[in-house]
Amino acid sequence: MMLFDTDVITEMLRKRRYEVGAISIITLIEILRGLKTEKREKVKKLLEESFDIVNINNQVIETYCSIYRNLKEKGLLIPDADTLIAATAISNNMTLKTRDKHFKELKKFGLKLAQLK
16 A cells, blocks of 8 residues: 655645545644644545544554664654654555655665655
């Protein structure tokens, strides 16, 4: 199954396009935090009805911590939200669809990335 990053979901919403897949709870939060209060509930419902929402569980936490420690030891830090999204994809054996280039650094941890057109 495909896990969509926040940038991909934002583009889908803007272009009124849809693809079957899932989003991390982190992506849901990232999208909702940028919305005005009066739009938040409607968009939340739309996203929850359109995509499987993948929550953070112990496996995601362990994967995140391992990636974080490894990156920190090498002096390479990626935003926590993105590291959590990558850990979600890795832990759930999902392919991440994103345009963010820094995710390429996480392929060595088992992250599978979708080819974008």
